[in-house]
Amino acid sequence: MRTLYSVKGVACIAAVAAFGAAPTAATAADKVSFAGKRIEVIIPFAPGGGSDVYIRALQPYLEKHLPGNPTILVRNVPGGGSIPGANQFQARAKPDGLHAIVASASTVANFVFQKSKVQFQMDKWEPVLLSPQGAVVYASPSLGISGPKDLPKLKGKELVFGGESATSGEMRTIVTFELLGLKPKFVWGLRRGPTRLAFERGELNINYDSAPGYLKNASQLVKAGKAVPLYALGVINEKGDVVRDPNFKDLPSFPEAYELMHGKKPSGEGYQAWKALLQMGIMANKAIFLPTGTPKPVLDAWRTAIKKVLDDPEFEKHAAAVVEGYPQFIGESAKPIIKEATTLSPQTWDWIKNYLKTTHSVTLQ
């Protein structure tokens, strides 16, 4: 199977799910102006990472479309899995529209799993834009597979998977292995780039990449016949169902992969836990927030501006690659996703704790 996945073909950006953007909002927002102001956006990560590139791509267009054309300053507060940056935002940011933060999947994950170190209330922040980002699992053709239909052949094979750690963003992927009944050997302490390299060297034989990493790099391995895509994790639609990733329409979503493997639809606590992880890791992958208590006109000004940015043909031409053809959630429409990503049911908690304990000997606090 040799399929080309083109981003340009998937112009989903226009499909903005704007439930909350009421028509009256624009008029109230008209009175807000940031003329001559400096807006500070905190990036709780080092320069050059995904979140950093995301906001720097949006930055010139936000400056253009925010009322009064303010200057946007991007301030990196790196380290600590984004906890220090988010804590700082919580403590210092004033709800005046001049302070914003970009959170990522790891901010969400740490908010949920590192409660003792977290001093921020992400679930109470006001979302401006939420940008999902998918992920694709692929394996080595040396395992005797040529496409997703060969998934069942992986059972009992000696799989080796590398990643950062069992409790990091890899959880959304390694839980799929568990549910598929695959038991890879795990090699931790590796970031995405090095895992791809180790995969190419043949030291790892099953791997995944987030959409940008896959489109830019791993897809070339696929073209060269060195990797076989198995499934994309998928995205969650308005009804709460997991459906195919719009960037990888030809690949099964994880629930389909599950069916290929087990011959039935996924269900049960494990699957519910995975869906929660999908909300955290895929749907809430990148988001721009304003502080709690930001007045409605200011919120509306931001949300209107971001809508204009996404519709701006210039943006679409030069920088839309950062949102990678996923549906974008503006304002209120992002709230249900953030709620689900940040609150785990007791059953889900127990399942995840038990999984980490039994499979990875890691105890969650």
Next chain:
Amino acid sequence: MAGDLLQALLTLLSLEHLLYLLVGTTLGLIVGILPGLGGTAMLSLLLPFVFGKDPGPVLAMMVGLLAVNNTSDTFPAVLMGIPGSSSSQATIVDGFPLAKRGEAARALGAAFSASLIGGLFGAFVLTLAIHFARPIILGVGFGEQLMLIILALTMVGMLTGASALKGLATCGFGLLLGCIGAAPATGEYRIAFDTVYLSDGISIVIVGLAMFAVPEIVDILRRHVTISSTEKLGSGVLRGFRETLRHKWLVLRCSAIGTMLGALPGMGGPIITWIAYGHLVQTTKDREMLGKGDIRGVIAPESANNADNGGAMIPALMFGIPSSGSMAIFLAGLILLGVEPGIGMMERHLDLTFVIIWSLAVANVLGTVTCLVLAKPISRLTLVPFAMLAPFMIVIIYFAAYQATRSWFDLLTLFVLGVLGVYMKRFGWSPPALLIGFVLAERMDASVYQSIQVYGMSFLERGGVQIMLALIAVSIIIAARMKPHREPLTADGPYAPVNRTPQVIFLGVIAACVVYVMYDISQLAFLGKVFPMSVAVITLALLAAIAVLFRGRRPGYVFFDGERGLSGEDKPVHSDLYFQCWILALLAAIAVFGFVLGVFVYIIAFLWMKAGVRWQWAAVGALGAVAVLSVLGHLLVLDYPKGLLQQLFELPWPLD
């Protein structure tokens, strides 16, 4: 191929391209002079422009910035002993002693010319090697990576100082320091005291500042009037240049080391420069001056650290794997332009690849030549009364430390490790040994575990691993046979067993830290603690051996107290605690007034009380520092540590 080369050459030589390259280079040099900033902050500011209409010039600027990332940081390293970036730490070992002898210009001349040749050599090798690089890099698996790390670790054998035992123990301590943070195998936090700050480990820039800059500042303040011990700047830039040419084989060897290791993902600048320095010590016979101001000690790491820039392009362009923050931003820029690094980069964008490599070389020439021209005038800084420079330097190192994670903890960590650095220097524990351990710890822990996890013990059967094992054996044999050049033992010199209480206390503190580490990690899962626990046990054994030798009655190299050599007129007026208190005073001023205002107050107080400057002029100096900090903060979107004052009142920029 030839067509691509020609096309690349035409692009390279177009006026527009050169112009933007020059702009990028200039910006890079300016930002690079300030310790701690590096090119990353500047590069990320350029990124939004890539998303605009005309990204070509931005890319040229980015290459210019990247190329001189490790060029101008040589100024603070050589002139003031401040490692501006982790890649300039090895340069200090001989560069700063040269400056203290009044030969700053010569050292800078040699450093920049070595950088120049290293950079050009890197570009040349890349042009030829880029076609074979892919399979070579793919041949370096987890096992080979582990062996490379161990090979790097054996370099510590060359850098132990007078007492091999103490050097090895220091290296062990450095390894433990590097284990702070998440364990690679289990993600468990080690020695993090349940804080977020330590969960990432300590920044290498802070450790470098603490090991090199702080002890030197304290020492010079106590003992010298100016950095340079002579009033004449002596032989100059050209002499340094000639010396680089005379040691051309050393330059080529170290450039080759820089390019090759730079191409391997995960090695990184600091490891590479220490390997280059260790290589120099291994291959020279006359080691008398090494560490005390040997020009070759500047040439070796400097030729490696610029060549490394070119090498690092290989994993970036051919695998899409950035080796540093700056490279990540550059890659992000490329990708947004529609260039997709990775397999087939050579087929799809051969001309662009060459444009990038050669632009690096051209920018490198522009950068190093500029620095060479500036070397002589800037060297005069070493003639300024040190008490006038010191407050600015103290501010600069705390500014640099704060760039690590922009947290108050950065300042505190620098202070605590700085105290360690001061006493390590006083009692003869080798700072380079600690740094080598520190730099390698995390990589070593990870690759031991990863190699065994993937291969079991069978990784030892791989050809590459066996070749590396042979190299490691050679390196250890050389280290074991090496007789370091040591001063003679005398009954009243620094090696005499007189008044050994301070040394014993220091040894006890180090041992207590190691024991604490063992206690802290004892509860972790096996894979989380096996590496630090092994290191801790070995280190403790070494410390115990030192303790036994401490009972000896005759002078020995295991003893050392820098204070013992000083008597009569040499004896400084102030104890080493005195100026550490002065450093602490800066933290106090920041805690009360915030950074900008605190710096203002501090510089005035220091200049007035310690340098005898009239308060009006002190205020002018302090205002200058405030102006620079404010402008930088504004342009590069930095924020500064806040104090009590900012907690209580809303202050206008730049005091906020």
